[in-house]
Each structure stands twice: as structure tokens, then as C-alpha cells.
Amino acid sequence: MLKIIRHSLCAAAVAGSAASAAAPMTLQDYLALDGRQPDRRIAYGAAPSQFVELFKPQGMGPFPVVVLIHGGCWTVQFGGIRQMRNMASDLAAQGIAVWNVEYRRHDEAGGGYPGMYQDVAQAVDLLKQEAQASQLDLGRVVAVGHSAGGHLAQWAASRHRLPSWSPAWVKDPLPIPSVISLGGLADLRLQASLIKSSCERDTGQLAGKPSAQRPDVFLDTSPAEMLPARIHTVLIHGEHDNVSPLSTGEAYAQRARAAGDTATVLMLPGGSHYDEVAATSPSWKIVSAEIRKALGLK
Template sequence: MKSVAGVLLCVAIASVSTSVPVRAQEADPERVYKAAGAKASRPMATVAYGSSELQVADLRLPTGKGPFPVAVVIHGGCFMSSVDKRSGIAAFADALTERGYATWNIEYRRVGDPSGGWPGTFEDVAAAIDKLADVAPRYKLDMKRVAFVGHSAGAYFALWAASRPRLMKPWSNARVRPIAVAAIDGPGTLASFVGLDAQVCGRPVIVPLMGGTPSQKPAEYRLASPQDHLPLGMPQLLVLSDLADLMRPYVAAAKAGGDTVQTLTPPNANHFDVVTPKTPNGQAVVRFVADNLMPRRP
């Protein structure tokens, strides 16, 4: 058993070829983070990018005059509205801000929310990121140094958002384009996650997210799969923990496509401590992301 505060249960699944944690995200992520001492400062601003109360993003700024490099931070939660929210990953965003990054910690609608699922969830992620272009002048954000950082389902969305320029219109009409992406313990595609998702999340989530199976919605699954749109043409930082076996096919495909890929596999890590800055593994992930996400200006 591996745990943070004794709540995360991970075991190998003998009946499938991939080892995954059983119901790893049925633990309350915020409770786990708080038990590990995760705290975050209040954001500089909370900005709406739509009319829903869930269509907002928190902006945190480092000290200094700017212009600041920006890390768009995307939380996970098994694609479900009932698991996790942006406050859960706020301490991780705060840790990046302490290392010189402005952070744009987005909220978005998910399965269980009105208009959650395909395409609403994807439209929210895209719109939240594109809103940066509007706030950049006021807060002195350097739009030439923007990167996407996601955890769990958010790792998937970070990779997907980075792939937008390679998709068909209107998805390719990205106002904000990253120079790098960091994916922390999440899948790089959805179709192969069908079936395993019930073991990881405690219930099926991918078919409800996409509105059908891969055979029923092949075009949608292809549009939604960053692994199908490699190479991304940018450096990628991939952190492997409980969902490592789900990430390894993406790692191999990205390298085969010629992308620059760096991986980090923290020792004895689990799905939550890798984004909890008070833990040794969380500190290691913060350093890995902050030090390698983009070149710094002198």
C-alpha cells in the first residue's frame, strides 16, 4: 500500500496488462493535500472567461516588475465534477509562482456539470487558456513564454491544449500557444483508458465524457487524443507515478516523433504527493517543472 495521510490505495490489477491504482481518485484530493500541509496564497485576481461560475481562472504573480513567464495550471479529478477543483492544486501553482512564474490556475466544467463533457469541457479549457491574451497587458505577462502544466486529467488537458494548433478549425484557432508542456501523472490518450477508467476512478468516466465509445465516436476521440497529433514540436516534461503505465505509450510516441521529452519518476511516489509541495516528491516535481519548463531570461 502507498498512501498520503493513509487514504490512497494502489494495487496491481492482475486481470489487465496495465498496472493501475484502484479507485485512486476516490480519495478526496483536497483532504489529502491539506493533510500533507499544502497551503496557497490568495490569488492576485480571479478572472471570468464565461458566464458560468465554473468558468474562471486564478492569477498569481511573482515578485518583480515583469514581464513574467506564465504557467497555465490545470487540475485533475477523473474528468468528474465531484472530484477535485482548482483549489486542490493551488499550492502547487503557488510554488511555481514562488519560483518566478505567473500562474493561471483554471477551473472548467466537467462530467456532472451543465454542458460538461464533449465538447463543453474542451471548449472551457481552450477558452480559459485563450483568456490569457486579454489579461496579459494589464498584468505584464510575457505571452512569448507561456507553458501548460497539468495533473492527472489536467495532464491530459495540458497535452491536448498544446496539440490544438495541429487540429482542425475551430479548435486550431488558439490565441495562446505554449512553448512547452508539463504533464504530471495522467493519460496521453482516451481510447485506451476506456475500461481501466472504472478501476482508477471508481466508475466509467471516458464514455460519459465523450458521449459514446471510441467505435461510436471515432472522429471525436481522434480530435481529443494528443497522442494522435504528435509531434507537438515543443519540449515536454512528463512525471510518472501511479498512472505511469498509461503515460509510457505517450512518452514512446513523443520521442519517436522527434519531440524533446524529459521524464521524472519520483521514488515511492503516489498520484497526489507529486503535486503536494510540502512532500519530498512534490518538492522534486516543483523543481523539475520550474527548472526545465522554459529558458529564463537573464
């Protein structure tokens, strides 16, 4: 039986007593999130959305790294990288470097399939070039993604499993041993109807169109089809997440475990789809603790 860790409100030491009093965050609350400016902005392509933001802690490294990938239903409509600065600022204050990834979404020129996946791959692998100069410890890396970014974070950590015919395939991608999905939507086949109802996105917009050479469009786009990836996946969902409910994480974890991978499912008491990414939310104590755990920090 799948074990689900429910951080109950009686365990106030984890979530804080404010968890029972704070109202779940709304989309408007999420869109208002922001943080400090990054220390560096690094382009990995010529398109306006092909860049990463580096948030560095004070002091001397090497620093553990969070690869942070925003959501927003794979569209430019719902913000993204600016809202992730809220998390990034707090993590940098904890001594953790953050690699905040922007990418071309399905409604941008060159986005969708395969451009969106190629962008994420390039952005992640750029870490290998920047690690020494920016004092980044590539032995301590975790991918963290929210919503659509949960899909892309899980994909990024699993892409060593890509078939060689995929346009996003590269030799020796950066190893990422664990991934934290915050309200993720990573099983594009199983969750097609949920993605349609929650995000108004069709499979073709995210995974491309089938062809004689590529009859199954999920094989190089859906992390669920790339199992076993030999990574550990933590799937975190707010109690009141109606975009990607807890059952979504449960279903993915069952598939991962059946394939031989390890997976943990956590519920954020009182949290919505947006509390999952806000350092100002009571849920942040749980989320940040999982990030620190994945990086081997106390």
C-alpha cells in the same frame, strides 16, 4: 529504447533525504491541500466553473507563466482548483505567475464534450488579452496538468493540431512549447480501461458519442491522436501512483517519439498520485525543477 529518468534516493540532492522517510500522500491528504488566495479571479464565461485564478509574484514583470490545470477524474467529486493553489502559491513565491484554470467537468451543465475542451481553450487564450495588463511573458509559458488535468494540459498544448471541424477549433491558439503532465491520462483510446478502473469514466463522458460526421471521437479529444504536436512533453509519475502508473507515461512517450516529438519520463521516488502536486511533498523539488527548466529558469 525509451529513456526513463529515475531520481534515485541516493541522489539526495534532488529529492532530499526526506523522500525515503515520508509516507506517500493519500487522497485525503490531497483534498486537504490549499494555498493563498489568488490575486485575481477572471471569468471567461457565465457558468460558475468558467473562470481562472491569477497568482502574481511580487515585483515587476514580465513574469514567466505556468498554465495550471487541475485533475479530479473529470468530475466535481474530487476537488481541483483549490488544491492547485498549493503549487500556485509556491511558484508565485519563486517569481512565476500562475494561470490556474477552472472548467466545466463532465458532470456539470455544459461540460464534457465539447464544453470542457472549449472551456480550456477559452481560458488559455484569455492569457493573450491579460498579458500586458498583468505583466505576463507569453514567450515563456508551460502547461502543467495533474491526472485528468494532464490530459487537458497536453490537449491545450496540442490543439493547434485540431481538425477544423472540431467545435473546440480556433484560429491561432496560444502557442505552448512544452507541457508537464503529472500523473496524466492523456491517451484516451489506449488508456480507456485504465480510465475506467481508476476514475470510473467512460469514453463517451470524455470524448462524446460517435456520429456519421465524427466517427472517431478521439481525433479532437485525445492528445495521442494529435501527434506530432511539435512540443516537448515531460511525463512525471510517482513511484507508487496506482491511478496513472509510470507505464502510462512510458507508453505515451513512445508514441510521441515515434511521431517525431520529444518526450521525457520521470519517476518520483516514494511518491504517490498526490505527491505530484503538493509543494509540501519531497517530490516537489523534482517537479518544480522541471517547471523552472521548461521556463528557462535556473
